[in-house]
Amino acid sequence: SALRSYEYIQVSEPRPGVAQITLNRPKALNALCTPLIRELNTALREAQASPTVAALVLTGSERAFAAGADIKEMAPLTFSEAYTTSFIESWSDLTSFLKKPLIAAVSGHALGGGCELALMADFIYCTANANFGQPEIKLGTIPGAGGSQRLTRAVGKAKAMELILTGKSFSGEEAERWGVAARVFNTYEELMEGTLKTAEQIASYSKVAVQGAKEVVNKSQDLPLRDGVEYERRVFHSLFGSQDQKIGMKAFAEKKKAEWKNE
Numbered sequence: 001s002a003l004r005s006y007e008y009i010q011v012s013e014p015r016p017g018v019a020q021i022t023l024n025r026p027k028a029l030n031a032l033c034t035p036l037i038r039e040l041n042t043a044l045r046e047a048q049a050s051p052t053v054a055a056l057v058l059t060g061s062e063r064a065f066a067a068g069a070d071i072k073e074m075a076p077l078t079f080s081e082a083y084t085t086s087f088i089e090s091w092s093d094l095t096s097f098l099k100k101p102l103i104a105a106v107s108g109h110a111l112g113g114g115c116e117l118a119l120m121a122d123f124i125y126c127t128a129n130a131n132f133g134q135p136e137i138k139l140g141t142i143p144g145a146g147g148s149q150r151l152t153r154a155v156g157k158a159k160a161m162e163l164i165l166t167g168k169s170f171s172g173e174e175a176e177r178w179g180v181a182a183r184v185f186n187t188y189e190e191l192m193e194g195t196l197k198t199a200e201q202i203a204s205y206s207k208v209a210v211q212g213a214k215e216v217v218n219k220s221q222d223l224p225l226r227d228g229v230e231y232e233r234r235v236f237h238s239l240f241g242s243q244d245q246k247i248g249m250k251a252f253a254e255k256k257k258a259e260w261k262n263e
């Protein structure tokens with residue numbers, strides 16, 4: 001297929017319906033410099049637009065998912081430059097346009113902006129010894145790409161406050177126990193196999209239903225419960241207008257495999 005080539009990331013389609021984006025700046029442990037973020041943004045938009053992609057995986061290397069924003073790039077930045085260029089604004093919303101599900105597969109360091117990037121995914125799979133954290137406080141700054149909000153929603157205020165004020169990191173095992181990660185694996189190989197398998201499974205379902213499911217779960221993060229439940233019911237009702245609902249339920253009754261039309 002016509003996959004574009006990049007300098008700081010790699011894009012592949014390792015399984016049917018699955019696009020994998022691999023952060024690839026090994027010399028800097030995948031530190032998120034501006035050109036990398038720009039490439040990632042392009043790749044995510046292309047995957048969203050691609051008719052052959054139904055689910056996405058975002059990963060780094062065995063040693064590092066991403067060790068944060070590029071400290072060397074940020075070091076000389078002034079307040080007025082950051083303020084007037086809205087530094088990082090476009091990064092903290094990297095996945096907000098994405099309607100297709102995105103799984104982050106985290107091995108090694110996921111620090112600062114790297115942790116925040118993983119938290120932007122729909123869910124995280126990781127290795128037991130992955131190294132998550134928001135160490136910005138040690139650099140004289142604070143999380144800038146949603147970490148104080150998304151980590152707090154994931155682990156609760158007490159733990160998030162402790163983690164962000166001390167800058168101490170937490171393991172993949174803890175991430176799973178605290179609800180930051182959906183699943184934990186012993187090795188990098190098992191992580192990648194498990195992630196691709198899940199992505200392939202999701203990609204095998206009706207695209208219409210998958211998009212609806214992602215949309216309603218995400219609404220739970222923004223809406224009060226009553227409004228969220230009502231929103232869910234509206235989307236649920238609307239899916240009776242899809243062909244795939246008819247196909248799925250008919251296939252169940254006939255004990256056959258559903259052949260989705262994605263309509």
Ligand code: CO8
Binds near residue numbers: 088135136
């Ligand atoms: N920025 C720039 N370069 C980095 C970064 C980084 N964040 N992390 C690592 N590197 C570079 C190192 O400078 C080193 O380069 P060189 O060989 O030229 O000296 C190379 O990567 C390898 O790193 P180490 O030699 O330090 O490797 P170790 O295995 O000894 O240590 C660590 C690994 C513990 C991960 C260590 O590199 C480290 O502490 N890195 C910084 C972690 C950090 O503080 N991250 C937070 C950055 S602030 C931030 O992310 C703000 C968020 C803003 C929003 C972002 C939006 C997505």
